[in-house]
Amino acid sequence: MMTLLGHIGFIALYCVLCLVMPTLLRGEFTLAYVREHSLFICVCTQDLVACSVINSSECDCVDHPLSTPQQAHGPSTVQYKRLTVWYTSPLNVARLLNNSDVRHLVLVKCDPTEDKLPPLDHFVVRRLERLSVSYPFWRPGQIHDVVLGRDMGAQYHEEARIAVIHTTVLVGKAGLKAYTVKTEVDSKGTMSFPNVFMSPEGLPEMASMFVTFVY
Template sequence: MILCIQMSLAVLCCILWLASPALLRSEFKLAYVTERNVYMCTCAQDPGFCEKMNSSECSSCRDLSSAQQSSVQKKHLTVWYTSPLNAALLLNNSEIRHLSLVQCKPADDQPVPFEYFTVRRLETLTVTYPIWKPGLSFEVTIGKDRDAAYQEEARIAVIHTSVLTGKTELKSYTVQTKVDRSGMMSFPDVFMSRTALSEMSRIFVTFLY
């Protein structure tokens, strides 16, 4: 009887040991944005830079191309894109804590018809151009120049669309400004919904260009 119990415990420990990597592994959130389609996928692991997605790695993909797009809300999100315009449209007014942008082909000469897009509560931004600028990567900690605390909910990143089309240098600066009751700031072209600000009247604004 004791031998059976010991064997059962040994088998149970072995199963838990084998299963623990899967239990500890976090899901990888990936958006794939082209000129015609926008896919939002959940993958078991990072598929790599601009590689063909393996169905066993990314078992859950939704095509958002024809759907009414709402604001994206993710803690971590990687965006592979071949269309800077559609990537900017997907990300504008989103809420993402850690964002990684990966350009999967050189940008064409078609200009993006607006200068910036905004991401709320952004903490880190990583930008990579693996196809046409291999080895060039930028990583920015948002608000580091002003010691803005990560738990500070009232923050917004204003990202110039040139970041999506290719940069040889990425710069940023952060200011703290007031927001009026309508959601307007000291910058007339930047608006933020009051619902995202809770009851706070001040906000950190980081410009990336």
């Protein structure tokens, strides 16, 4: 009897795993599509061709209202391990990502127009480890890939790090440059860069941190 129950239990477990495993193994691709008057956040079953049509059978998208510019010291609600951003509005991208928390950020400019520099000088991304930027309508096939902190030997597990990204990166550049410094931080999260504002909320207590400037 016990053997029969054990056999039935094994079959039941096998059936559950058959149903669940495809979901567990399926990689999720998180996409933010930022335009002048709209913002869509999509979770897709696989990577998409840059700036292609978003198919509802592959992606689950939610339309988010575009909010007012975030406060300089306020935390962002954007928190992802990996986030791809397609955009036609550099200003709204800077607003969306300022004080965000993203480990791997992919920026793709999805229109061939030459944009003016946004009124924001820079935006800050916390914990950023890798930045990929491309302009497929201007330079097809060219991708700028920056591993932040490599020049200082910063490790990926280093939590106390931020990236200060100049908004010229969003309007189109032939090349990207980055340099990293290690700076002291006081108990309020204030650094030695008076024009750089960062929300310390959610970051561990720290005496110093890596700051990478991308331009």
